[in-house]
Amino acid sequence: MNMTSERYDKLKTFVKPPERSERVERKERERLSRQADILKAAKQVFFKHGFEQTSMDMIAERCGLAKGTLYLYFKSKEELYVSLVEEGIMIMRQDLNRVAANLTTASERLIESSIAYYTFTQEHKEYFRILMLIEAEAINAEALFEKVGEAKMKRIQGLIGEINHGIETIITEEIQAGRFKASLDATEAMLMLRAATAGAMMILSKCERHQEMFGKVDANIFLRKLVSNLLASFSATVSCPADALPSSIKPTSKSKPKNFAVNPLATRRFSPRRVAAKK
The missing domain is CATH 1.10.10.60 (Homeodomain-like)
Structure with a gap:
């Protein structure tokens, strides 16, 4: 009996069962x-x-x-879709942060961020297509809210908000430093940059498909010139045509857009009340 016990003890030293934590991991x-x-x-x-x-x-x-x-x-294809949206936004945010970390001037960061966004759409076409499905009205945003839940949708909107806030912060710093006009609204300026980039992407896409009409266009050079010209209009040393607008049609703080985002998921408000009312 003792011999068997000793042999068993020796065997345990050679075949040691994995720790519980290892199995869990x-x-x-x-x-x-x-x-x-x-x-x-x-x-x-x-x-x-x-x-x-x-x-x-x-x-x-x-x-x-x-x-x-x-x-x-x-639980559903809606949950899968939203998980992919979150994954895509995380990749985009990492790309933008990496670009910003290696640059010093505001102009460089804003220009290169626009180029990084375009690069993301080209290198991650599947993610970009998924992000754009709502914009094409292929998905009901409120149905997503109902299927996936408020917590996850808010997390995604928070990620998008971080991207927006990062651009606004750069613009605000330039306004405070006196390099951008004091009258410039950081939110509106950010929207202009996003709109310019989105429009450029549409043009570049057409150029790529119809080179016989447009010729070969270098996307990086095109975006760099576009954003540089827009930033020049923000400069405190350049007179912007908008400054000459009559006061009756000048933008005011009341007309400042709210709850916007560069991603279509955040262009719709997800209201539990609205969802509940539909049931």
Whole structure:
């Protein structure tokens, strides 16, 4: 009996069961890995078929899982979509922060941020297409709110708000330093920059598809010139045509837009009352 016990003790030293924490960590890694695989498959399906035509069956087939297993990770295609939106915004924010960290002047940061945004749309076309689905009215934003919940939608709006706030902060610092006009509204200036970039992206997309009409256009040079000219109109040493507008049509603080964002998800307000009223 003692011999058997001794042999068992020796065997335990060679075949030591993994600690509970190790098993938990391994399971968590496996869970996260599978979740990443599901998101990757969903991104491809949404990109190819759009939101309305995509189903959980299609996503399950794409990632090689049973539909029931898929539901263990995501409750609906709406939840999958919003998770991809959040993932895309995080990548965009990282790109913008990386650019800003390596530059010193406000003009450089604003110009390079616009170029970084355009680069994101080209290098991550699947994410960008998913972000734009709401803008194309392919998804009902309030239905997303109802399916996904207020907490997650607010988190996404918060991420978008950080991007907006970062641009506004740069502009505000330039106004306070006297390099931009004191009359310049930081919020409106940020919107102008975003609108200019969005418009440029549409033009560049057409140029890419119809080179025989427009010729070869260098996107970086095009954006750099566009944003530089806009920033010049903000300068305290340049007279902007808007300053000469009659007071009756000049922008006022009352007309200042609120609750805006560069991403279409934040262009609609998600109100629990409005959702409840529909039920």
